[in-house]
Amino acid sequence: MSEIPTQLELDISVQATSQPESEGQLQPPPPLSHPPEPQHQQNQLHPELQLSESTPEYQHQAKSLLITYRRPLLLLLGFSLCAAIGGVIYCVHQNLQNRRNNLADTESPCVSSPCQKASARLTMSVDPFKQPCDYFVFTCEADRFSADIGGRQRGQGIPGHPQNQNVKGVWPERGESTIVREDRGLTEEKILDRKTTLLRYLREILESNDRHGGTAVQKARGFYDSCLDTKSIETVGAEPFLTLIQKLGGWAVSGQWNQTDFNATLSLLMRDYNAFPFFNLYVGKDPNETLHGMSKRYIQIDQPDLLIPIEWNSKMQKSHAKTQTLRPFLASCEKYLELLGTPSRSTMIHAGMFIALSSELAVAAAPLHYRLSKGQLYHRMTIKQLQSQAPAIDWLGCLQAVFHPLNLTENDHVFLHNLPYIVQMSRIIIKWLNRQEFRLSGPLHTFMFLNLMHTLMPALDSRFSETAVNLSVSLGNTAVVAPRWKHCVLETERGFDSVLTALISHKTAYQEAEEIIENIFSSFKSKLNALSWTDQKIRQLILKRIQPLKPKLWTPKEKPSEAELDLLFSEVTVTTGSFFSNYIQLLSLWQKRRTKFLTQQAEAPDILSVTPFLQGDELLFPMGMFISPLFHPTYPRAMNYGMLGFLMAKDILHMLLPDIHSHSEMVHTVGECVWAHYLTVAENAERGVFSLSAVQQQEVWVQYSALQIALQAYHQSLAKHPKDTSISGLSHTRLFLTSFSQLKCDSDPYREFMPLEPSFLITVICATSDLCPASLQCPKKSQQYSLQAC
Structure with a gap:
């Protein structure tokens, strides 16, 4: 303040003396007995100035007061200026802060139902x-x-295969534990896991009271409802599966078997029930062609998901059944046969043959890392060449049955992902078919029907799944199975994926x-x-x-109308209280989708996909x-x-x-x-x-x-x-x-x-x-x- 210019200092002093008494806090001048008459407006506004000019005594007194109070006045003014500047800065900062954080003072609240939730x-x-x-x-x-969603196809482990997510499903994979827990509703509500969130969203669609929509939508909801009807499933027990076995020609386990042809039975199981006991089938591209922009798909043949637990011997470079698991696995096989009404006197015989055949097939299987190191993936050959290498299977007949009505020929190419296994499997089947002592016991049919039972286990009563759980626990595995509604959502999607895709696309x-x-x-x-x-x-x-890269939403290339969806599912009959028969139809729908996938060029949107992926120069984000x-x-x-x-x-x-x-x-x-x-x-x-x-x-x-x-x-x-x-x-x-x-x-x-x-x-x-x-x-x-x- 000591460096304030003289003129500014004088101006401040004059202004300070002109303030009212309450603001300037100066002693008032002594009163005059005869104040002068006001001459003009300026004199009226500044009487002190007029007095100071006309009265020398008063002028001297005012000057003394200015000298005395100059420093406090300057300090006061300085503080006032600082306070004013600080106030401005604070207001500006608060304004910017409020604008940045926008504490909703000026924003209208969202009042929609989703916002309220x-x-x-x-x-x-x-x-x-x-x-x-x-x-x-x-x-x-x-x-x-755990809300992991199962793979889209059986036959796991091939790199680059679009369905190979290799994650656990709601029902147990072979040899995995499935401790059932359905008391986690509160925990699920706290966790925004994307997969669980999507399943819950689909559940809301399927459980909606909205009865609008075509017959295809109502059939999807009816299928879902029948899946939730566990009371009816428990009531019928194993009877629907036993009836199905008799329809397929029976089996020696029950004493009623008409010795149906091996390849004829295998073709039926693969075509109508999505059961692949000796090898896996799915559809995929040739990675070499994909690099050059080609999108043609081929039939892929892989080793099966064997029911028996196996392990890999790195020294011998061979697989074998786990010795320590044979006893509990035998117990589970006997339990399954018991649930299917097998006489106790023959349970051990049939279970023993099933384990023996499974063990032989296990030796020919190999883990993915070994097959990668040996170059055994994507081995291209014609169906005719495959027939000569593995003659036990009627390859053209089986593939024509699975991919009906496509016109396959023996010159069409397929891809093998473990040719040594396929060759050895053929030898094993021929050996078991030619053994006279097994001619009446039908071990190959028992093997196929127990695999069919595992395929149909989601539609069977809880005793079957509990047996699988007990085996898994005895093997030392721990896991959690999702509640029934999640399982039912997944099964509904398997058959009615196009219906759910249309519904979610509409939303x-x-x-x-x-x-x-x-x-x-x-x-x-x-x-x-x-x-x-x-x-x-x-x-x-x-x-x-x-x-x-072009990022975009992954949507169907063609959006079927309600009438087109109704026509597509016109042959499907959903029966209330009969989930087993409904499930059989679902497997048939699943087979039709596999056939369509072989011929279509564009990838159909996967409604269960929750992460983006690359397709050519497109970065696709699923709905x-x-x-x-x-x-x-x-x-x-x-x-x-x-x-x-x-x-x-x-x-x-x-x-x-x-x-x-x-x-x-x-x-x-x-x-x-x-x-x-x-x-x-x-x-x-x-x-x-x-x-x-x-x-x-x-x-x-x-x-x-x-x-x-x-x-x-x-x-x-x-x-x-x-x-x-x-x-x-x-x-x-x-x-x-x-x-x-x-x-x-x-x-x-x-x-x-x-x-x-x-x-x-x-x-x-x-x-x-x-x-x-x-x-x-x-x-x-x-x-x-x-x-x-x-």
Whole structure:
């Protein structure tokens, strides 16, 4: 203040003396007995100035007062100016902060039914801005309910095969445990696992009271209802299966067998019941042709899923039945035969022959890694050549039965994925057919019918599935089987996939889905361009592969009308209270779909798919991703981007940058930076885990980058459409981050490499950003650390 110019100082002094008494806090001048008459307006407004000019004594007194109070006046004015400037800065900051976080003061709330349900979920969930420490308490492993969806075809393990997801189904795979638990409803509601979410969405469609729609829709719902009717299934027991066996010519186990032809019975089982006891059949492409843009599909022949537990001897390079499992496996075979009414005196004989035949076939089987190393996959040959190599099977007759009405010839090509097994299988079958002592006992038919029983087990009463569970438990396996409704949704989809595809397609919000796809992929490419690379040649190769990609929603090429669907399912008769007969028809529908798949050029949308995939130069996003509660057209966009947007970005990063940790130091830097944030507050910081492995660093980088990509994409959306709605009084960035925090346990193959809960990433972003409405501090830690931005 000492450096204020003299003229400004004088002006301030004059202005200060002109203030009212209450503001200037100066003593009033002594009163005059005869005040002068006002001459003009200026004198009326400034009587003090007039007096100071006309009265020397008063002028001297005023000057003394100015000198005395000048410094306090200047200090007061300085403080006032600082306060005013500070107030302006505060107001501007608060305005910007409110605009960034948009606490829904100016946003209209979303009142749709999906938004109301979302609001209820947010109310019951932990608020990351009020309880940040809870990120470290929650773990997925303890409460996770497995919702993995089974493969689309039998015959597993061939790389590149579109149906080879190699994941567990709702009913047990051979040799796997299935401890039934149906008391996890509350846990399921807490976890937004994509697969479980999709199944629940399909369940809502099938259980809808909406009776509109054609006969095909009603048949799908009727099939689903009959699957849920476990009371009727338990009442009829094994009788429907025994009736079916007699229809197929009987078997020696019951003493009634008309010695039907081996190949004739095998063809019937494969054509009408989707049972493949000696080998597997499915449809797929030639990988060499795929590289050149060809899309023709071929019949693929693989080793079967044997019922007997087997293991691989790496020294002998052969498989064999597990010795320690033979006793419990024998017990389970005897139990199955008992449930099927086999006389006790012949149970041991037939079970023993079944195990002996299974053991011989097991020796010829080989695991995938061995077949890969020996080049045994995708062995092309004609059906005629295959017949000469494995003459026990009538290959042309069996394949014509399965793929009817296609006109197959012996010159058509097929692919073998374990030719040595197929050759050895043929020798084993010929040997058992020629053994006279087994002529009346029919061990090959027993083998086929027990495999048929396992195929039809979902439609049999619970005693059969309980026997499978007991075997699995005795083998030391542990797993969980989904509740009945999930099983019924999956079985309904197997036969009525085109009906459900049409229903979900009708409900898909195409415009909103395509917008989020476009914004997420655009934000991903921005992230890619900003990434630092250790090798510019690698960078160019990756960019060259990614730049031409066209992201789009995966929808049916042709959308059948209601009348076309009704015609397609016109021969299907769904009977109330008879799930077994309904299930038989489902298997026939499944066979027809396999035949159609062999001839069609374009991939039909897989309604159970929940992750994007590449097809040529297209990056396709399935319709099953864009469902509530992960996505809804009436949601605030902040919620859609915070949940589904993050998942989409994570999937893209995993798919297109699988080895990014070896091409960019940023992966290591960001991974360790996030981990440093975590160690400052996490409870396990004292356990000695102070660094991450390369795969853990990459997964942390992927998920942190996915959150940044989704947030940037949301801001891009806001730039185009500034208005957004709110939920639970939250909107924009806060709703985005709060919605993201709901994704605690999404199931993907990389989950095991994530060393911390994904919702902790909110803390990392908020620690060095002004986007968040409040700084996230964990009160459980006495000391908070100032960390750098990641």
